[in-house]
Amino acid sequence: MKINKAFVVAFFSALLLVFSLNVSHAYTSKLSYHSPVTHLKNFVSTNNKVAKGAENFIDSMGKRAITFLDSDMSQERKEREFRKLLKDSFDLTTIGRFSLGRHWRVASDSQKKEYQKLFEDLIVDVYSQRFGEYKGQALAIRSSRSENEKDTIVQSFIVDDNGAEFSVDWRVRFKNGRYRIIDVIIEGVSMSLTQRSDFSSVIQRGGGNVDVLIAHLKGQN
């Protein structure tokens, strides 16, 4: 039983260590936490308005979605409403272009056009289906943070069916006087980046031509 005693002793000394470190941490943190904030103050204040706007945008989008998802509209009508909301709220052109990554540059104009059209359909399908599984969970905004003069990360969370909380971050871009979503990041996993990885692999394994991806997109829709 020697080993158990050793572990118990180690465990409790670790606890003691942690508590004593925490006392000193409480003092030093007061000093160190403030300096980067003052440093960033100018940047933050000029972007505060945009960030606040982005927060409101996500909040009202969530509310708008709930009003018809919760209503007794027909499934068809709900889907139509939802597609409209998606097209209004997501910058599908930017997301599509990002998802194609470096293959955008080698694609021909007609390939680009066809791809963008098919991509839009795909995203609308995917998200309609995701929201179709909606069971009354509410989206709660936690905070927001400016990334640069255009982009804001709006942090929110959803409590799922099992009572588990998961984080959903929205990258919102303010451009030409309007807010639009360009990425959704769930528990640190970016939907746009994951899509890009998926597409890139499909193209590369298919011999490097964008047509392979277009064929997949056609099969999906």
Place this chain on the structure above:
Amino acid sequence: MSLSGQDFTEKKSIQIVLVATMAIMLSACSTTADQSGDYAAMDPLEDINRATLAFNEGVDKAVMEPVTEGYRAVTPKGIRLGLRNFLRNLRSPVDLGNQVLQGDVEGATNQTARTFINTLAGFGGIVDVAEMGGIPYEPEDFGQTLATWGVGHGAYIVMPLLGPSSIRDGAGMMVDSYLDPLRLYAFNIDEEHWHYTRTAAGVIDKREELLDVIDDLRKNSFDYYAALRSAYFQNRENLVNDGDASFSSGPAIPDYDE
């Protein structure tokens, strides 16, 4: 258990040092995919990994998925949540040890508080009282600890039955399970079955937690292998940063009109 406690720890610690050294050596030649989303560069064993994933998918569809769906269907939500909280509480020594090794004072303090609060006030950990009080659970493992020490992933590996991992995270997982005081205790008192029961429960709980996520990823990707690999690396990055949003906000997306 034929070995005495002394021999046992010595043998294990030698193995751990070996594993850790191997991890560091192998990751020295690693590259990161940054924000390109092209994780193929981190996957020199792609052909083997694809075969392993195909095998895992077969097992999952035949056994794991139906079993967990059944578990979800027959067990009330509250009981599932209670089991999850209980299993998390059993991981406390591992979580705390890694917080300390990462030098995360705040994280270690929170973890300690969680253990005390949930064990005493949460009926042995079944109720996550601490989370209700604003101290959420933060999963830690030795793979994350290695990451905070500057060790890269090394190669991506799909482990048979266990799924996506990397040289670093796989080595970390071995260290965690070897050094888990509860496992050592169970083996020491010749009650290994405690450890195996707990592991089995942990597997079911984890698969249940991922039911919707995996389902979504399977449905909405053309190349599930590539999408899963991407999601794995991104999620690990997020865990290493403790979900801190000042790091975990996805890739920077250019403005293509400029």
